Amino acid sequence: MEVKILSAKFGIENAHLLEVAKQHGAYQTLDKLFSMTPEQVIDEVKNSGLRGRGGAGFPAGVKWSFLPKGLDKPVYLTVNSDESEPATFKDRHILVKDPHMLIEGIIICCYAIGCHHAYIYIRGEYTTQVRALQRAIDEAYEAGYLGETVAGHEFQLDVTVHRGAGAYICGEETALLESIEGKKGQPRSKPPFPAVVGLYDSPTIINNVQTIASLPYIIWEGADAYKQYGTERSPGTHLFGISGHVNKPGMYELPLGLPLLEVIDTVAGGVWKGRSLKGVIPGGSSTPVLTPEEVKTVTLDYESMAAHKTMFGSGGIVVLDETVDIVELVKNLIDFYHHESCGQCTPCREGLGWMLKIVEKILAGNGSVADIDLLRELCDNIEMKTVCVLSAACTMPVRSYLNKFRHEFEAYVADTAS
Amino acid sequence: MSDRSQLISTGESFAFDAERDAEFERLVVRYPIRESMIMPALWMAQEQAGWISAEAIEYIADRIGTFPAKVLELATFYTMYQLKPVGRYHICVCRTLSCWLRGKQDIVDYLADEIGIKPGEMTEDGKFSFEEVECLGHCGTAPVVQINGEFHEEMDLKKFKALLATLT
Ligand SMILES: Cc1cc2nc3c(=O)[nH]c(=O)nc-3n(C[C@H](O)[C@H](O)[C@H](O)COP(=O)(O)O)c2cc1C
Ligand code: SF4
Ligand code: FES
Numbered sequence: 001m002e003v004k005i006l007s008a009k010f011g012i013e014n015a016h017l018l019e020v021a022k023q024h025g026a027y028q029t030l031d032k033l034f035s036m037t038p039e040q041v042i043d044e045v046k047n048s049g050l051r052g053r054g055g056a057g058f059p060a061g062v063k064w065s066f067l068p069k070g071l072d073k074p075v076y077l078t079v080n081s082d083e084s085e086p087a088t089f090k091d092r093h094i095l096v097k098d099p100h101m102l103i104e105g106i107i108i109c110c111y112a113i114g115c116h117h118a119y120i121y122i123r124g125e126y127t128t129q130v131r132a133l134q135r136a137i138d139e140a141y142e143a144g145y146l147g148e149t150v151a152g153h154e155f156q157l158d159v160t161v162h163r164g165a166g167a168y169i170c171g172e173e174t175a176l177l178e179s180i181e182g183k184k185g186q187p188r189s190k191p192p193f194p195a196v197v198g199l200y201d202s203p204t205i206i207n208n209v210q211t212i213a214s215l216p217y218i219i220w221e222g223a224d225a226y227k228q229y230g231t232e233r234s235p236g237t238h239l240f241g242i243s244g245h246v247n248k249p250g251m252y253e254l255p256l257g258l259p260l261l262e263v264i265d266t267v268a269g270g271v272w273k274g275r276s277l278k279g280v281i282p283g284g285s286s287t288p289v290l291t292p293e294e295v296k297t298v299t300l301d302y303e304s305m306a307a308h309k310t311m312f313g314s315g316g317i318v319v320l321d322e323t324v325d326i327v328e329l330v331k332n333l334i335d336f337y338h339h340e341s342c343g344q345c346t347p348c349r350e351g352l353g354w355m356l357k358i359v360e361k362i363l364a365g366n367g368s369v370a371d372i373d374l375l376r377e378l379c380d381n382i383e384m385k386t387v388c389v390l391s392a393a394c395t396m397p398v399r400s401y402l403n404k405f406r407h408e409f410e411a412y413v414a415d416t417a418s
Numbered sequence: 419m420s421d422r423s424q425l426i427s428t429g430e431s432f433a434f435d436a437e438r439d440a441e442f443e444r445l446v447v448r449y450p451i452r453e454s455m456i457m458p459a460l461w462m463a464q465e466q467a468g469w470i471s472a473e474a475i476e477y478i479a480d481r482i483g484t485f486p487a488k489v490l491e492l493a494t495f496y497t498m499y500q501l502k503p504v505g506r507y508h509i510c511v512c513r514t515l516s517c518w519l520r521g522k523q524d525i526v527d528y529l530a531d532e533i534g535i536k537p538g539e540m541t542e543d544g545k546f547s548f549e550e551v552e553c554l555g556h557c558g559t560a561p562v563v564q565i566n567g568e569f570h571e572e573m574d575l576k577k578f579k580a581l582l583a584t585l586t
Binding site for chain 2: 083084085086087088089091092117123124125126127128158160162163164165166167168179180181182183184185200241242243244245249250251281285316318320324329332333335336339340
């Protein structure tokens with residue numbers, strides 16, 4: 001089932017070094033790139049159907065075409081390498097194993113959108129990763145792929161790495177921009193959208209690492225080659241991260257559209273310890289949980305996930321075996337989002353705290369059925385009433401656990417009564 | 419997350435060493451506004467001194483041409499900036515979903531029961547400090563521990579004990 005597009009060089013020793021990467025095709029697209037017009041590049045990416053891999057799945061080429069034309073301001077690209085959504089661990093493989101693929105992707109994107117300075121926002125915890133990335137950037141400057149010209153072509157491009165320092169919210173695109181501007185990572189109200197007013201009040205494109213790293217293949221092989229993989233509306237491949245209770249957790253590159261159950265059983269070696277399945281979180285901790293019944297019919301693409309009332313998200317799949325205490329899991333989840341709230345909206349800052357207290361009360365055996373209902377009510381009252389969707393990233397999954405595993409909450413409550 | 423309630427003074431002035439001075443100058447021209455240098459400068463100060471003191475905050479503000487309160491605001495918002503000294507070995511244990519599912523609690527309990535430190539604490543000899551942190555992006559090799567920035571994956575109690583024994 002596995003394919004190797006993005007991960008083509010992952011198995012090659014020292015492929016993070018320019019010399020080795022070049023032997024395996026790094027930067028080969030550049031001559032072709034500069035023979036195309038920026039519009040042709042955008043069209044090729046549009047045709048490939050490449051969708052943003054940061055979570056929302058917005059078509060990359062379409063996003064680029066939102067940039068206003070003819071403004072007397074620089075255009076910026078910021079590459080989102082914050083990778084902090086629980087259960088997501090794909091981008092760092094690119095940073096460490098094939099950073100030149102990312103840099104080549106940045107060159108492609110910048111040429112297409114007319115950007116001469118790209119910032120890579122990388123989470124502060126990625127220490128070894130930032131070293132690998134900076135080393136590759138230094139190599140690229142030295143070899144003339146970045147700087148005054150790009151591989152001898154009249155195109156000036158700088159790439160600067162900006163390190164975060166432990167705030168999940170900076171993965172949200174406007175919080176990320178605030179953070180680069182030297183402020184607290186507090187999301188902005190939209191509109192205006194970053195494509196119009198972004199970094200330093202200038203038009204800005206924000207894309208995920210994996211989105212950008214997919215570009216060299218698309219430009220070199222063409223949109224049609226890319227579309228051979230995946231489904232019609234969810235083309236291409238994705239670096240899926242499978243974690244939790246499976247025999248072979250890890251990062252696997254797969255075409256989109258595969259049946260989830262088959263992937264768990266064959267690629268990830270099935271549920272561990274011979275246990276049965278309780279549920280699957282399909283795309284990072286903020287995506288609604290799927291029951292074993294739903295897991296049988298869902299496929300790994302945006303449309304099927306939506307049809308199952310959940311989301312493709314970041315492709316971080318978490319497998320839960322029969323022993324998982326759902327109420328404890330919900331506490332762990334709320335704890336995370338509450339801790340990471342940036343604090344500027346009351347429903348998020350306070351509401352998630354209340355939710356946490358209620359779950360703790362239920363777990364301590366002091367809850368009642370009314371508390372379960374209150375939890376549900378809070379979800380409805382918090383969601384979509386805040387500046388960004390961090391609060392919904394908590395309430396959407398919590399609601400799914402309340403709906404699908406209500407009996408586990410009731411068991412805690414019933415225990416107290418008896 | 420360490421105690422972020424106050425700023426501690428060392429009583430000695432702070433300045434970047436030659437290496438960080440050069441790094442500051444290399445980076446400052448990369449940003450159209452100087453405030454963008456607050457986070458990189460906080461990182462450099464922390465790497466140089468191990469933590470961020472009142473004097474470091476003043477120095478950074480001065481160097482960038484902004485108010486100390488602006489620098490402090492970021493130093494408190496972003497949880498990786500340490501506003502008090504940490505141990506020689508600073509242990510971060512991931513407490514989030516996948517690590518929780520794969521047994522991070524054994525490690526947390528061991529640190530509390532055998533080493534005697536709870537999240538946010540440091541051993542008396544200053545050897546180990548410990549905090550629980552959120553998802554470290556290594557969920558496929560959970561549970562994960564980061565010590566002085568180095569990742570240690572697929573931990574269990576036995577491996578963790580062996581790892582601590584190598585730290586002198
Ligand atoms: C709370 C929150 C956290 C996010 N974290 C990340 C992240 O860590 N990495 C990422 O690429 N996108 C993250 N996103 C999505 C970004 O806001 C943005 O949509 C994405 O980077 C766009 O890139 P793409 O179109 O290539 O997917 C997050 C969004 C929210 C609301
Ligand atoms: S929803 Fe939460 S994280 Fe998002 S802006 Fe409001 S307070 Fe901040
Ligand atoms: S949950 Fe621990 S590294 Fe992601």
